[in-house]
Amino acid sequence: MTSHLKKVELHCHLEGAAPPALTEAQAQKYGIDISGQLRDGAYIWHDFASFLECYDKVSEVYKTEEDYALLTETYLDELAAINTIYSELIVSPDHGKRIGLGADAYIAGVCEGIRRAREKSGIEARLIVTGERHFGPESVIGAAEYAAKAGNPLITGFNLAGEERMGRVADYIRAFDIARDAGLGLTIHAGEVCGAFSVADALDAVRPARIGHGVRAVEDLDLVKRLADLGTVLEVCPGSNIALRVFPDFASHPLRRLKEAGVQVTISSDDPPFFHTSLEREYALAAEAFGFGDAEIDAMTRTAIEAAFVDEETRRALLARL
Numbered sequence: 001m002t003s004h005l006k007k008v009e010l011h012c013h014l015e016g017a018a019p020p021a022l023t024e025a026q027a028q029k030y031g032i033d034i035s036g037q038l039r040d041g042a043y044i045w046h047d048f049a050s051f052l053e054c055y056d057k058v059s060e061v062y063k064t065e066e067d068y069a070l071l072t073e074t075y076l077d078e079l080a081a082i083n084t085i086y087s088e089l090i091v092s093p094d095h096g097k098r099i100g101l102g103a104d105a106y107i108a109g110v111c112e113g114i115r116r117a118r119e120k121s122g123i124e125a126r127l128i129v130t131g132e133r134h135f136g137p138e139s140v141i142g143a144a145e146y147a148a149k150a151g152n153p154l155i156t157g158f159n160l161a162g163e164e165r166m167g168r169v170a171d172y173i174r175a176f177d178i179a180r181d182a183g184l185g186l187t188i189h190a191g192e193v194c195g196a197f198s199v200a201d202a203l204d205a206v207r208p209a210r211i212g213h214g215v216r217a218v219e220d221l222d223l224v225k226r227l228a229d230l231g232t233v234l235e236v237c238p239g240s241n242i243a244l245r246v247f248p249d250f251a252s253h254p255l256r257r258l259k260e261a262g263v264q265v266t267i268s269s270d271d272p273p274f275f276h277t278s279l280e281r282e283y284a285l286a287a288e289a290f291g292f293g294d295a296e297i298d299a300m301t302r303t304a305i306e307a308a309f310v311d312e313e314t315r316r317a318l319l320a321r322l
């Protein structure tokens with residue numbers, strides 16, 4: 001049982017956390033046919049590419065500032081109810097632009113959702129702006145420029161997500177330079193769909209403090225040692241990895257092997273309802289599928305707070321709550 005444990009999440013895509021019932025209601029409100037993406041309360045996709053398509057389509061039913069406030073508040077309330085004290089949400093102001101809402105209104109809605117949830121439960125949250133590889137390097141640079149110039153204290157990180165098989169990390173160096181110069185924390189999706197080389201690429205080109213997933217680093221033991229030596233923190237999302245068939249089952253998932261090799265690991269849910277999971281389930285899996293005890297799970301949560309993209313005062317307050 002892990003329900004009593006305090007929880008922290010470093011890796012969850014906001015639109016990827018959209019509860020199917022809320023998405024259904026939104027689709028009805030706007031008269032959008034979502035039957036190709038959502039049936040019987042479950043999102044429909046069959047591989048990584050179709051998951052990304054489904055994700056983008058589902059995002060289209062969230063259209064206004066208030067829609068984003070509601071989505072954010074709903075997810076953070078769900079997290080707070082399972083003892084979560086801190087959440088980093090991966091957001092796409094670019095999506096706001098694409099749907100005609102605008103990046104500022106998109107972020108304003110998300111921030112209002114954070115404010116409402118925090119007022120009720122005390123949950124802390126920060127935003128990681130992401131660029132999406134499948135929209136090309138220019139759009140990723142645009143996302144970095146937006147994050148750098150926003151001057152929004154809740155935007156504290158920059159990420160690269162989307163179709164990992166498109167381009168190499170080196171194509172996105174400029175975006176990460178912009179984000180780094182603005183003082184944002186850096187993390188990159190790598191070693192999820194692509195092999196160990198993508199993690200090495202991320203380290204060579206950007207050297208981020210954290211890597212989203214990174215689990216396929218296990219295919220190269222020298223790289224595992226490099227991650228351990230550098231202290232790079234992995235945002236591991238086991239349920240997502242199994243749903244996307246990165247590994248066939250939890251028995252072959254490398255979370256424990258990476259931890260035992262000295263890599264800093266943390267636990268997150270990625271896109272929970274798309275992958276039939278939740279942060280609550282990911283913590284339960286840490287105990288039941290990976291055999292970690294409470295103290296080991298607390299240590300991973302501590303690692304997450306230590307690696308969080310927050311100011312030192314907030315970090316101290318979160319550590320005190322653990």
Ligand SMILES: Nc1ncnc2[nH]cnc12
Nearest residue numbers: 013016161162189270271
């Ligand atoms: N798991 C994932 N990998 C890459 N991009 C994503 N965007 C949303 N979820 C993602």
Ligand SMILES: [Zn+2]
Nearest residue numbers: 161189212270
């Ligand atoms: Zn992700």
